[in-house]
Amino acid sequence: MDTKRFSLGGKATLLGRSRSLGAAFLGLFVWFASASSLSLNAPDSEFPYPAQYDNLLRNYKSGWTQLTEYHLSGLHWDQFIVVYINKDPMTYFHNYFEFLKQQTDGFDDDWDDEADASDFRAYAEGTIVLKEHYTPLDGKPGPRERLTAMVKREPGYDSKFGDWQYLWFEPETGAIVADGNSSDPLIFKSCVDCHSGIAERDYIFSTVPGIPVE
Numbered sequence: 001m002d003t004k005r006f007s008l009g010g011k012a013t014l015l016g017r018s019r020s021l022g023a024a025f026l027g028l029f030v031w032f033a034s035a036s037s038l039s040l041n042a043p044d045s046e047f048p049y050p051a052q053y054d055n056l057l058r059n060y061k062s063g064w065t066q067l068t069e070y071h072l073s074g075l076h077w078d079q080f081i082v083v084y085i086n087k088d089p090m091t092y093f094h095n096y097f098e099f100l101k102q103q104t105d106g107f108d109d110d111w112d113d114e115a116d117a118s119d120f121r122a123y124a125e126g127t128i129v130l131k132e133h134y135t136p137l138d139g140k141p142g143p144r145e146r147l148t149a150m151v152k153r154e155p156g157y158d159s160k161f162g163d164w165q166y167l168w169f170e171p172e173t174g175a176i177v178a179d180g181n182s183s184d185p186l187i188f189k190s191c192v193d194c195h196s197g198i199a200e201r202d203y204i205f206s207t208v209p210g211i212p213v214e
């Protein structure tokens with residue numbers, strides 16, 4: 001009886017051991033999986049941009065704040081995107097949390113959008129928000145698709161639409177596809193028309209969860 005109990009105990013211990021071994025392997029697997037996705041997400045080289053923007057965009061990967069991880073964006077044509085900002089990342093994070101609050105406000109009876117809108121902050125002149133786009137490949141960011149950016153210009157640059165300049169560059173050569181403000185019909189149709197829907201957020205969606213700033 002004792003022996004039986006002992007052997008049972010032994011089996012249980014063995015089972016316990018193989019379970020913890022299994023857990024260890026699973027842990028290792030998860031670690032490898034996340035390590036490989038981390039290395040995938042490690043900063044590689046910058047997208048090219050025209051020489052005239054070198055002073056504005058140089059070292060954006062290493063010198064700016066990376067606001068988001070790789071994020072599959074439904075509205076931006078189902079591409080993976082990563083967003084960077086040259087200064088004042090807290091305005092993005094603040095507006096992101098205001099946006100989340102608005103989402104949950106929808107569950108109560110308070111539909112007072114005016115009150116919600118007043119909590120959003122505007123960006124300082126000289127702020128540049130840049131977005132890399134990648135075509136998905138096997139569910140991961142694949143080839144580069146385009147580089148877009150918005151530059152907060154001086155008051156009066158485009159006062160009806162928050163004084164933002166919109167940039168869109170070719171992914172391989174850095175050539176300009178579009179560059180300007182709402183007065184350029186291509187920019188209006190391809191960018192401003194959609195971004196103007198969130199004027200209260202200063203035209204920056206800030207809907208992608210941010211990486212906490214260290």
Ligand code: HEC
Nearest residue numbers: 073075076129148149150166167168190191194204205206
């Ligand atoms: C159909 C709507 C739509 C159009 C058109 C559009 N965008 Fe966006 N844009 C978005 C949305 C939504 C986001 C938020 C992130 C996401 O889901 O991609 C965004 C995010 C951005 C961001 C990052 C900051 C932010 O708003 O959170 C930049 C920079 C940007 N877009 C630039 C551009 C430029 C430049 C163009 C024109 C070439 C453009 N966008 C056209 C919808 C649009």
